[in-house]
Amino acid sequence: MNKHLLIPLFSFLLLMGFMNISLAQENTTTREFDFSSINSDSVPADPIEATEFYLSSVKQEQKDKAAAYFEGDYWLSLWNLLYLLGISWLLLATKLSAKMRQLSERLFKKRFLGDIGYIVQYIIITTILSFPLSLYQGFFREHQYGLSNQTFGTWISEEFTGLLISLVLMSLLISLLYVILRRVKKAWWIWGSGLMLFFLILAMLISPIVIAPLFNKYKPLDEGPVKKVILSMARSNGVPANNVYQFDASKQSKRISANVSGLLGTVRISLNDNLLNRCTPQEIKVVMAHEMGHYVLHHVYQILLVMALLIMAGFAFVNLAFAWFQRRFGTAWGITGIEDIVGLPLIFALLSIFFFIIAPVNNNLSRLTEQEADYFALNLSQEPDAFATIALKMVEYRKLEPGKFEEWLFYDHPSGRTRIYNSMHWKYEHNRIRELEIKKASDN
Template identity: 45%
Template sequence: MTLLNLAVAAAAFDPEAATQAYLATLKGAARAKSDAYFEGGYWLILWGALVAIASELVQLHFGLARRWRDWAERIAPRWLAPALFTLPYVIAGTLIALPWTIYTGYFREKQYDLMNQSFANWALEQGKGLGIDILASAILFTIVMAVIRNSPKRWWLWGALTVTAFSAFGTMVVPVFVKPLFNTYTEMKAGPVRDRIVAMARANNVPAEHIYVFDASKQTKRISANVSGLGPTIRISLNDNLLNRTTPAETAAVMGHELGHYVLGHVWKLILAFTLIFFLVFYIAYRAVPAIIRRYGAKWGVRDVADPAAIPVFFIVTTIIGLCLTPVTNTLIRINESQADAFGLNAAREPDGFAKTALALSEYRKIEPGPVEEFLFFDHPSGKTRIRMAMDWKAAHLVEVEGRKVEAGSK
């Protein structure tokens, strides 16, 4: 094909028609199943919040929080009581919500053919997660309660900063110390796919000394990858589903996107954005929690905001705020994801690979929502939005894309 023919093809290329052609490949039962799974998740947001609130109310109404507090204060100094309180509090909350957790985390995933684990293996991982949750919560509750005791007028400010610091620390340590508890991470084998990822990383100044593959296929059919961590813990990881279920072009498209998160500083930007949200949440809690305790504290056996038994009250308030802020947090994340999409298209230069990956993700994400639906419930761009972005990019670079195909076909 000559340059003239390539130019003519580029002029005739219609991004909207190409987008519709891709969308048409997901149809019938497959599309209905994808839509049903994702749309059902809209209600899970509400019901999950209600289950969480009910769990906290059970512990308050039946005096469980008071009993956990009294037990902790009998055997530990005041500063350490919140840490001991965490043990029975988190276990009780987990047991109260257990039927909901089993349905949403296991049976619903099995129903939609997304789960690869047996119930026993799933339950074992839930147990590991519970242990991690108890440890992390004990540290966080101890620090936040100390902040409330020592700064009764400004605890909302220092509390928000504490949660921000805790989140940043978690971002740094989770990839190295927590993720390997659930999956095995091994160095990616040498070969063309690895070479291309390394080349893209080096071209964009992303550390690429280590590229890890983890065995997500033992748990799920979902494809994923990430550039995670902060500072010395930064690592490039992709799951084995991505390698096994996609072509090299699709893998490159996904990794270009993930490299974009690193290059564009999205981890730090999200930490900053969520710091502002934490300020808002803690300030509302600063106003609401004392008022709730004044009205119901005597009935529940909660003394004041610095009482470990007040922790369920904090969670009720923050759960309601979090539910109301869902469109805001979704939008913050979705904007970053869209920016990473644009970066990935330029880094990998694989628009069709990107479009096909968007279709693969649509196994469990509704591919073509309405604009309001996408704004409210999507923390990533929809499949249609992503495919259209890829086809717009392809239209602007069609001579290059088709030229590569011609060159590859001649070899």
Template identity: 35%
Template sequence: MRSVLMWAAVAMAAVLVNVAVVAVAQEAGKTEPQAVAQASPQGPPTVTVTKEMRQHDAWRNALYFGGAVYGFLVLLAVLALGISRRLRDLARSITPHRFLSAMVFVALLTVVTTVLSLPLDVLSGYVVPHRFDLSDQSLGSWLWDQAKGLFLNILLAAPILALALEGIRRRRRWWLALWLGSIPITLFLVLIGPVVLDPVFNTFEPLKDEELKTEILNLASRAGIAGGRLWQVDKSKQTKEMNAYVNGLGPTKRIVLWDTIIAKLSRDQLLFVMAHEMGHYVRHHVWKLLGFLMGLLLVVFWLGQRLAEWATRRFGAAWGFDAPHDPAALPLLLLLVSVFLFFLSPVTAGFSRILEHEADVFALELTHLNDAGARAFVKLAEDSKVLPDPHPFIRFWRYTHPTLKERIQFCTTYRPWEQGLPNRVWQGAPGR
């Protein structure tokens, strides 16, 4: 029973934070386009702000903040309208077994919240990208991706959260148990993501361009990366935007290029982008980010238990439960963690910007491809249609990367080797 309780603690924390942790861990490997810009063959790129960019930026920000509030309201409505209580009773009528009924409840809750969130998901994930010519994906294909995502959510969440609720029932200081438990489970999910979860939505295969592969592997060798794993993925079936990222851990760690970025960037631009990703790899950014997030989550879970117990005493009778371990209280726990993580967004985004800038420094010091780097950001930006220099509040709250204006300026001005100054990050010899 002791081992069951430990896995319960592990499970609860992992599911509550999995989306945030894994997403941000992958985000540490992204090169994010952020504006439409035009490059002149002579001189540095110049950024042109268009009406479409302003409109797209407004949509993105409205959907981000509005979507967060809508998500909070969905969970609150599930509690206040008695939906959670009814779902728990329905689950218990299906099976009286506590663990199995908790699994059934989680599955039902996942379906209900997904349906309630679908209108906003369609707007943000389908309507807006098509409105700004960022996707050609059919509605049927998009809905199929959502269905697969729903299936995976249920498959992972149902048994894990059922164990977690049992653990909360038996542990007095369950906030600490959940935090400790979140570490191995989150690492496991990051580990299996590239080989189990991601292939559900896309086809991954080794980089096909042998000449490009050889150049990238030579670059990786100089960066101190042995046996680098390079993959490409067919993201063009879902988006016209471009991206490359690092994900996975240990044997599953890899650098992934979207097929769109391979098709649209020049060889030097791709090498700069790959050097940026290698910077994440060499500087252990995924580990640093995970460690940083785990530190924040220690506070989140500590506050979470106290607020959950207070809310249960204050609203539990009206909402149909009398303890945080009651399945009907699960939306309350999810709501609290969601609110905490939302208000911690500026903190996590700020830390991510530090890592992204360090990866840019690494790429320039490794390759000296300053012009190619600046023009890579230009081309990456062409499909993004986002303002190059957003409002300071938006940058503070949302941006996990420096703005495009900052990155282009840095690429065009950072040349310590020309003044005989030492590098900041990379200590080897530049070149290709």
């Protein structure tokens, strides 16, 4: 689903893959690219030269286009934050937020229902106010860069489905958070983090079986040699074979993707039809080996643990900052305290600031696990050249050759250049290992 719809709502949950499910999404497009001319026999042995060899096979104009799309995302994340802050300020300063609470109190006698009444108004108003930005990001911009397969009708209907899901889940989550705010008072941020973790686990658990099928059809892999290779790789590493699925992503976009989703009994590896239709069997093997790496190395649980700590830090920040705003603007905005739901826009604004600031922490943690999965994929697939070409194919949407600091700050996956270099280095060292073994054998 399109994550932009929910950004004004719970952007930090989305950062964690709350609705977007996949912890490990690999997106790439092959449109306009044909690497069949690359002869893997002519790849230089030296890792640095080999990296240059691959990088030079992409036209400069393609590199520029990818850079423009990717750098646009840096700015969009800032615009999204400012936009949300603007909406929050509007709701508070005009006292619209206070009026929304009055309305829901008049309609519902019980406090819990009154909170839900407020939350529903809040979600609908922020969705409408942020619609121009969602429309640009999710629809026009994707078409502008040739990444989308959706008509306006299918796009808007998916947005609507996403809105309904968020109305149900967010109403429940936020109203429970306010129960905690009223009951626990001072230690709310600790108990609140526990609630968020519980919801996160619940959402991850149900998303492959309840949420993802609302957007795509999932089925076991089609029979054929590709399936045999994938299942052999899976069995050789203890991944249950019935956890590998394919889905029809081509109805939404041209991107090739695969992911690991779910938790405990619902964990599954899924690859999309674009990947099956547009990549060589070697490349499919590499991508699937990477996803299996996430599974085998238990990245889902590692990331969940880190997220729990980050949420707690975020709530602690909200706890302090809210008090500061309360003292200065409480009367003007009609907020009586942090347990007053009129202050919800302020809580969202503060959380968004927090998660915007710590985004590089998230990116670095994510990039580290991605790199681990990359090495796992190289070891399992033994296909360094296919690894390099699949990294090249991401050029359309991920800038290929960023600066060092840029990669550190913004990249949640290693850049194309880093990935190609790592695979060429892997290949070089593995050739050496083989040569040394041969020498030893002939010495005997």
